[in-house]
Amino acid sequence: MSETLQRVREALLRAGFDPHPAGDSGLQIRKQDEETVEVWWEAGDVLRPTAITHAAEPGLAGRMEIAGIHHAMDIALTEIFRKAGLHVTHRPDDTLLVQPPPKE
Numbered sequence: 506m507s508e509t510l511q512r513v514r515e516a517l518l519r520a521g522f523d524p525h526p527a528g529d530s531g532l533q534i535r536k537q538d539e540e541t542v543e544v545w546w547e548a549g550d551v552l553r554p555t556a557i558t559h560a561a562e563p564g565l566a567g568r569m570e571i572a573g574i575h576h577a578m579d580i581a582l583t584e585i586f587r588k589a590g591l592h593v594t595h596r597p598d599d600t601l602l603v604q605p606p607p608k609e
Contacts, residue, residue: 509591510534513542513603516589532582537602544586545600546578575599 513534517524524534524544535543579601583593586603594602 507536507539507542509540509603509605510536510542512589512591512605513544513586516585516591519589520585522585540604542603543600544582544603545598546575546582 514524517532517534522532524532530547533543533545533547537543579595579599582601583595586593586601590606592604592606594604596602
């Protein structure tokens with residue numbers, strides 16, 4: 506296990522999150538390379554009641570609700586990793602890239 510992956514897992518566990526292997530619902534982490542870890546939230550069954558509730562609504566209301574939950578998760582995760590001394594980059598696909606801080 507890379508040092509970055511270990512730091513990501515420890516930060517998440519300290520914050521009360523249980524990271525799952527890729528493929529399950531919930532918080533996902535995957536080592537991209539020795540210094541980069543991808544982190545994302547796979548709503549899956551977790552948001553199924555919310556999606557069902559809002560599916561009948563006209564327009565974008567339901568999708569906006571789910572997007573808002575994703576955004577809140579991204580903000581929380583970013584703060585967790587920054588407090589652990591890690592650098593976070595947001596990708597357009599709602600994946601966070603977590604790396605050690607840049608070397609000065």
